[in-house]
Amino acid sequence: MKAKVFVTLKPSVLDPQGKAIHHSAEQLGFQQITDVRQGKYFELALDESVNETEARAAAERIAADVLANPVIEDYRVEIVQ
Amino acid sequence: MKFGVIVFPGSNCDHDAYHVISKHVGQPVDFIWHKETDLSAYDAVIIPGGFSYGDYLRAGALARFSPVMKAVKDFAAQGKFVFGICNGFQILCEAGLLPGALIRNAGLHFISKHVTIRTENEYTPYTNELKEGSVLSIPVAHAEGNYTCDDDTFQALEENNQIVFRYCDETGEVTDESNPNGARSNIAGICNLDRNVLGMMPHPERACEELLGSNDGRNIFRSLTASIAAASN
Numbered sequence: 489m490k491a492k493v494f495v496t497l498k499p500s501v502l503d504p505q506g507k508a509i510h511h512s513a514e515q516l517g518f519q520q521i522t523d524v525r526q527g528k529y530f531e532l533a534l535d536e537s538v539n540e541t542e543a544r545a546a547a548e549r550i551a552a553d554v555l556a557n558p559v560i561e562d563y564r565v566e567i568v569q
Numbered sequence: 570m571k572f573g574v575i576v577f578p579g580s581n582c583d584h585d586a587y588h589v590i591s592k593h594v595g596q597p598v599d600f601i602w603h604k605e606t607d608l609s610a611y612d613a614v615i616i617p618g619g620f621s622y623g624d625y626l627r628a629g630a631l632a633r634f635s636p637v638m639k640a641v642k643d644f645a646a647q648g649k650f651v652f653g654i655c656n657g658f659q660i661l662c663e664a665g666l667l668p669g670a671l672i673r674n675a676g677l678h679f680i681s682k683h684v685t686i687r688t689e690n691e692y693t694p695y696t697n698e699l700k701e702g703s704v705l706s707i708p709v710a711h712a713e714g715n716y717t718c719d720d721d722t723f724q725a726l727e728e729n730n731q732i733v734f735r736y737c738d739e740t741g742e743v744t745d746e747s748n749p750n751g752a753r754s755n756i757a758g759i760c761n762l763d764r765n766v767l768g769m770m771p772h773p774e775r776a777c778e779e780l781l782g783s784n785d786g787r788n789i790f791r792s793l794t795a796s797i798a799a800a801s802n
Contacts, residue, residue, distance in 0.1 A: 500719070501672065501717060502672075502675065504674070504675050504676070504677050505673055508677055554626070554630070554634075557627055557663065557670055559662075559668075559669060559670040559717075559718065559719075560670045560717060
């Protein structure tokens with residue numbers, strides 16, 4: 489089983505890296521992009537003894553305590569078989 | 570009186586801090602490896618600058634899980650002095666010992682230069698030898714020094730006088746132009762409610778010798794030494 493964790497900056501936090509990436513995308517010729525926000529993606533592999541509920545609980549806890557800083561970031565967990 | 574300088578894998582301003590404490594402050598000081606769990610021999614610990622754990626994940630995020638950090642939390646809860654400089658400030662925020670977070674500089678560049686900061690609160694253990702409004706010339710060297718926090722936290726910082734230093738121009742005016750990294754309200758350093766924990770992005774340990782361009786940083790170490798002496802009386 490795998491837990492996917494997506495960490496994104498809270499909407500209120502400025503993202504200067506996203507802005508620079510946006511600018512680069514425009515340089516490639518894509519003028520229709522209105523905004524770019526950079527985030528982080530993690531894959532946690534879990535062994536077979538863990539069921540889906542436990543996997544979600546573990547991933548949520550790890551996301552809240554390590555992967556994301558709740559002052560500036562939000563996270564979302566997805567479980568895949 | 571005894572100081573400790575905590576050393577994480579990737580700390581690189583630990584020797585600067587050690588040098589200043591031993592040579593200019595003139596007090597005994599030890600390096601403390603991050604695996605240590607007993608800080609009972611110390612009156613103050615410095616969490617120095619650098620790139621603990623290579624800044625993996627977020628600056629300061631992984632250092633929080635080092636064994637010594639539990640001891641640092643207990644040490645701070647006892648009212649002893651914890652002084653985080655640059656990466657040390659980032660670690661203290663990640664560890665929840667100070668509110669808010671330090672994110673990427675607004676201009677994206679790593680900034681290494683002398684800045685001027687204004688003393689906003691002279692009634693802290695780190696600024697009692699200074700006057701409110703005193704301007705210090707101290708270098709910064711960071712890529713993630715952009716202090717951010719939510720509105721409630723900011724209001725609490727203001728109301729409780731926890732903002733200790735703000736970036737300013739040479740005359741002491743706090744202006745947008747003098748803000749090197751986009752920090753909210755030009756914040757360069759804050760303390761906790763009890764005033765015994767201070768975090769700041771500028772490096773006072775690099776400003777203790779005229780030869781290096783400024784010795785304004787000595788005021789902060791002198792204040793801290795006076796506070797330790799007062800606390801142990």
